[in-house]
Amino acid sequence: MPSTPSAEGQATTPTQSRVVRIFKLLGPGIIAVLAWLGAGDLITSSVAGANYGYAMMWVLAVSLLLRYLIVNIIARFQLCNNQGMTILQGYAQLHPFFGWFLLAYALLMGHLMNAYMIKGAGEALAMLFKIDYPLLCSVAVVLAVWMLVGRNIYSLIEGVMKALLAVMTLAFMALALMSGPDVTGIIKGTIGFSIPPDEGVHGALLVAVSVIGAVAGSVANFVHPYVMRQKGWVGPEHKRVQRNDLLFAVFVGIIINLAIWIVGAEILRPNGIEVNTLADLGKALEMFFGSIGWYIFFIGVFATLFASIAGKTTAFPMLITDAFQQVKPERRERFGKEFHHDPMHKWFMLFILVTPLIWSLPGMPDFVTLTIGVNALNIIGLPVISLGLLIMSNQKSLLDKQYRNNILENIALVFATGLALWVAFQLGVDLFT
Structure with missing residues (x-):
């Protein structure tokens, strides 16, 4: 006698099951997009478009391509190495320098990236509630993140934030299409490979370095392997779905970054609006959609920043604890492979969440300048990250031939x-001459 299907089985059609499976498989890619799409992308792309039109579009194209290649190689190494190593273990086995460098780099950039995001979230909240004390709003954001992260209610709040982010993203995409983008200009800028003369407060080279740092060199690119691990993607059998998932994430990132850049080039630049504050960027949506556009922008920005702060406060301590355990291997033997079992994990979380508040004090750099400066600093880590990855992703002792790098x-x-070293040198020359 055939078994009676369960109520769950009766309620789920084959089509529904297929859709559910697809959404479950795309989890890490969606989380990667949310981790990447912070204030860095929003500010650097809008400033580049508003100040320089499409002249530096090639920087975004190169950065997005490098992001895909670097993150894909990082993910493939973690999935396919024959020792079951995490990506940080892979770096640490090359030389102790890599472990110490990545520990210091993750601590520094975790602090600085949360610094501009907490500052921006406080300013957005102050604008929405017409409060003249953005520092108090930044403190409120930090307290909210600390109380909510890791608790059951956070998943609901995170879902709301993602929905608000989606509304703002759709608004920017609609605005980009309505503005009638110059396709010829985009193509010329993408293949132009030139740095235009400085315009506005932020120099062209600094903006270019900031775009590269925010996209290709961001330490947030290391978040993806930890999300994969939580998802249960731990072996070579997951390599194909990981690659397709990452392609989806990068494609979404291209659309969003391009939309923001177009808004800067087609709306802000012709109207003589420089992006020096959040309010300057909000003017684009306000000009086309009125007061509702203003609210969509600031609510969306707050949602973006809050989700990014919470995401980095969750993911960065795992990265930092992993790096710490590479230089102090006895801690892994003592506390096991679950990072949160190590008492230092909570202290690292507190460090990257609380200490950034000093950047919200009066007299500190403004939000836009801080965002561009911090993302430009990402370029420091790119040579070490890419060089170490080049060595370990070709190691015959760890990877079978089909999992090692191809020539491209x-x-x-x-x-x-080479690009990171060149732009760092040029930036140094530009600063000291």
Whole structure:
């Protein structure tokens, strides 16, 4: 006698099951997009578009391509190495320098990236509630994140924030289409490979370095392997779905970054609006959609920043604890492989959430300048990250031939190392002459 299907089985059609499976598989990619799409992308793309039109579009194209290649190689190494290593273990086994560098780099950038996001979230909240004390709003954001992260209610709040982020993203995409983008200008800017003369408060080279840092060199690119691990993607059998998932994430990132850039080039630049504050960027939506556009922007920005702060406060301590345990291996033997079992994990979380508040004090750099400066600093880590990745992703002792880099991937990593060193040198020359 055939078994009677369960109520759950009766309520789920084959089509519904297929849709559910697809959404479950795309989880890490969606989380990666939310981790990447912070104030860095929002500010650097809008400033580049508003100040320089499409002249530096090639910087965004190169950065997005490098992001895909670097993150894909990082993910593939973690999935396919024959020792079951995390990506940080892979770096640490090359030389102790990599473990110490990545520990210091993750601590520094975790602090600084949360610094501009907490400052921006406080300013957005102050604008929405017409409060003249953004520092108090930043403190409220930090307290809210600390109380909510890791608790059951947070998943609901995170869902609301993602929905608000989606509304703002759709508004920017609609605005980009309505503005009638110059396709010829976009193509010329993408293949132009030139740095235009400085315009506005932020120099062209600094903006270019900030775009590269925010996209290709961001330490947030290391978040993806930890999300994969939580998802249960731990072996070579997950390599194909990981790659497709990452392609989806990068494609969404391209659309969003391009929309923001177009808004800067087609609306802000012709109207002589420089992006020096959040309010300047909000003018674009306000000009086309009225007061509702203003609210969509600031609510969306707050949602973006709050979700990013919470995400980094959750993910960065795992990265930092992993790096710490590479330089102090006895801690992993003592506390096991679950990072949150290590008491230092909570202290690292407190460090990257609370200490950034000093950047919200009166007299500190404004939000836009801080965002561009911090993302430009990401370039410091790119040569070390790409060079180390180049070595370990070609190690015969750890990876079978089919999982090692092909010639194009090796060329891309060499190019990323050279590009980072060149722009860092040029920026140094520009600052000291």
